[in-house]
Amino acid sequence: MRQSWNRTHLSREVRVAWAIATKDMRTYYLRPPSLMFGVLFPFALFLSFSIGRNTPISTQMPVLIAQTLFFASSSIGPVVIPSERALQTFDRFLTAPVSLLAVLMGKTLAGFIFGVGISVIPIVFGVAVFGTEVTSITTLMLCMFLSALGFSAMGIMFASMPGQTPGTVMMPLNFVRIPLLFVSGVYTPIKDLPAWGQVAAMVSPLTHTIELARYGLGGENFFGPFVNVVVLSAYTVVFLFVGIRFHIMNQRKE
Amino acid sequence: MTEMPAVEVLNLTKSYGGLLAVDHISFDVKRGEIFGFLGPNGAGKTTTIRMITGISIPTQGSAKVMGYDIQHQPIEAKEQMGIVPDISNVYNELSAWDNLVFTGRLYDMPKGYRESRAGELLKMFRLYERRSDKVEGFSRGMKRRICIAMALMNRSSILFLDEPTSGLDVESVLMIRELVREMNREGLTIFLTTHNIEEANQMCDRVAIINRGRIAAIDTPEKLKRTLESLQSVEIAFEEGRPNLMDDLKRFPTVNEVIKEGDKFRLLTDDPPTVLASAWKYAEVNGLRLITMNTVGPSLEDVFVNLTGIRPAAEGEGGQEKMSETRETGKGREH
Numbered sequence: 001m002r003q004s005w006n007r008t009h010l011s012r013e014v015r016v017a018w019a020i021a022t023k024d025m026r027t028y029y030l031r032p033p034s035l036m037f038g039v040l041f042p043f044a045l046f047l048s049f050s051i052g053r054n055t056p057i058s059t060q061m062p063v064l065i066a067q068t069l070f071f072a073s074s075s076i077g078p079v080v081i082p083s084e085r086a087l088q089t090f091d092r093f094l095t096a097p098v099s100l101l102a103v104l105m106g107k108t109l110a111g112f113i114f115g116v117g118i119s120v121i122p123i124v125f126g127v128a129v130f131g132t133e134v135t136s137i138t139t140l141m142l143c144m145f146l147s148a149l150g151f152s153a154m155g156i157m158f159a160s161m162p163g164q165t166p167g168t169v170m171m172p173l174n175f176v177r178i179p180l181l182f183v184s185g186v187y188t189p190i191k192d193l194p195a196w197g198q199v200a201a202m203v204s205p206l207t208h209t210i211e212l213a214r215y216g217l218g219g220e221n222f223f224g225p226f227v228n229v230v231v232l233s234a235y236t237v238v239f240l241f242v243g244i245r246f247h248i249m250n251q252r253k254e
Numbered sequence: 255m256t257e258m259p260a261v262e263v264l265n266l267t268k269s270y271g272g273l274l275a276v277d278h279i280s281f282d283v284k285r286g287e288i289f290g291f292l293g294p295n296g297a298g299k300t301t302t303i304r305m306i307t308g309i310s311i312p313t314q315g316s317a318k319v320m321g322y323d324i325q326h327q328p329i330e331a332k333e334q335m336g337i338v339p340d341i342s343n344v345y346n347e348l349s350a351w352d353n354l355v356f357t358g359r360l361y362d363m364p365k366g367y368r369e370s371r372a373g374e375l376l377k378m379f380r381l382y383e384r385r386s387d388k389v390e391g392f393s394r395g396m397k398r399r400i401c402i403a404m405a406l407m408n409r410s411s412i413l414f415l416d417e418p419t420s421g422l423d424v425e426s427v428l429m430i431r432e433l434v435r436e437m438n439r440e441g442l443t444i445f446l447t448t449h450n451i452e453e454a455n456q457m458c459d460r461v462a463i464i465n466r467g468r469i470a471a472i473d474t475p476e477k478l479k480r481t482l483e484s485l486q487s488v489e490i491a492f493e494e495g496r497p498n499l500m501d502d503l504k505r506f507p508t509v510n511e512v513i514k515e516g517d518k519f520r521l522l523t524d525d526p527p528t529v530l531a532s533a534w535k536y537a538e539v540n541g542l543r544l545i546t547m548n549t550v551g552p553s554l555e556d557v558f559v560n561l562t563g564i565r566p567a568a569e570g571e572g573g574q575e576k577m578s579e580t581r582e583t584g585k586g587r588e589h
Contacts, residue, residue, distance in 0.1 A: 009329075012362045019359035027347045088343040092404075094309045096360040097332040253270070254310040 013102040020106025038075035042067040062213035073115025077155030111152025140216030146232040147209040153239035160246035260443040265315035277467035290458030336405035342397040346390035375403040395426030491546035
């Protein structure tokens with residue numbers, strides 16, 4: 001009965017990852033937790049820290065871009081994976097003839113597109129309304145691409161931790177996300193941080209997003225765009241690798 | 255040369271901390287057969303199926319599907335199988351059509367082929383008219399049918415069915431059983447996990463009985479029944495009941511056990527003629543009218559009870575059964 005479709009392994013992995021991403025986009029983008037943690041949360045945080053501060057919009061725009069990338073991209077995985085595990089629809093991916101990496105890449109892609117889509121809003125708004133000047137479109141695009149990918153993979157990693165349920169997954173994630181805001185040069189320039197703060201900033205992936213965003217909009221960059229790109233790329237690989245390990249741990253426990 | 259089995263399980267083991275859920279089991283499933291995996295709740299049926307299909311990683315041992323090791327050749331092994339889990343894990347937010355088409359995309363089926371296959375299956379399962387409706391509005395039986403259709407999308411060589419008819423209405427149960435038989439006639443190997451003994455008896459070429467993580471027996475239903483030839487019974491029903499009837503029946507000579515089954519009584523005995531004679535005499539003396547009196551050979555349920563010590567309890571529609579650990583041995587028990 002069996003029929004073979006003779007497609008190459010790699011191209012199949014890419015197509016299946018895209019199929020998973022498009023299904024997640026249709027199914028989960030408009031879920032209340034996605035909108036609350038991915039859209040409302042970064043804008044509310046930005047407004048609560050920015051209103052009343054006497055800083056020019058050109059200084060604040062990179063913060064808004066970085067925050068929307070950070071929260072929007074990392075929120076889809078935690079909405080999707082625990083729900084699918086609870087309903088056992090995630091088992092469909094585990095029994096499909098495709099690697100775990102392709103499955104998680106599909107999930108990451110859904111968060112990536114969500115993050116990029118949401119972060120375009122402040123950029124367009126800033127350029128159109130406040131005359132924000134984009135001095136390096138390449139850097140800004142790199143910032144969006146790498147950050148959305150990395151933070152989406154981060155969300156997937158947290159969502160894949162053993163024992164997570166739809167009701168509990170946001171707690172450990174926010175336990176990490178919110179402190180990162182304070183060590184990443186979002187509200188205090190990195191050059192003004194103490195030495196230990198600069199080390200902490202170096203380690204935080206969010207630092208490198210805000211650095212690239214600042215550089216793309218003509219602002220200062222402390223570590224340099226090359227370091228930013230390398231660190232964000234490395235984090236993406238690490239998050240995906242750890243996410244896969246978590247899934248294997250889950251499979252051993254189930 | 256012998257044909258390679260559809261499934262080869264060797265020394266498969268799963269432990270959760272100190273609990274051994276599946277204990278070094280080994281068995282083969284032949285190509286083209288309906289293989290029943292029968293056991294009470296918690297016996298290790300679902301854990302076994304999850305290890306064979308790659309959802310769960312075994313603690314020890316191996317499983318091959320159509321010759322491919324699920325741990326070392328997972329892509330090849332998974333290409334060969336369709337899976338219907340114990341719960342209908344459909345995407346409620348998607349339509350029936352989209353559920354099937356998405357499954358086709360997971361198997362990387364070309365667009366034209368997956369769409370024609372989805373249409374064919376929806377017609378086969380009598381859901382084509384509802385193809386655009388979201389699955390969340392479907393009944394449990396309809397969701398089950400969608401779930402089975404999804405498992406058939408890739409035209410697999412073997413279909414794993416985990417409790418496919420559990421909790422469904424009679425119409426859905428009969429439809430699913432007939433479709434499974436039909437697909438098997440077309441050459442599909444079926445691995446059927448069930449706690450419904452009658453379903454296993456009616457459908458399976460061979461049955462493995464698993465209890466507490468171990469295979470207790472494995473053979474054809476008829477051969478399994480023959481292992482209990484000594485366990486015979488007499489089935490009787492009276493037109494009207496009377497007080498203490500059950501106690502009176504328990505006192506018949508050579509009766510080992512009495513089981514009430516609806517309006518009938520089943521008297522387990524080594525000597526049916528003696529029980530038949532006692533029943534006639536009892537009816538005559540008490541002015542009762544016997545409306546049924548049959549001698550009955552051992553059933554698959556008897557084999558199951560004998561091996562597991564667990565008697566199924568009637569559940570209602572669809573001939574479903576639940577297991578309850580209430581069995582006692584010896585004379586004079588009531589169920």
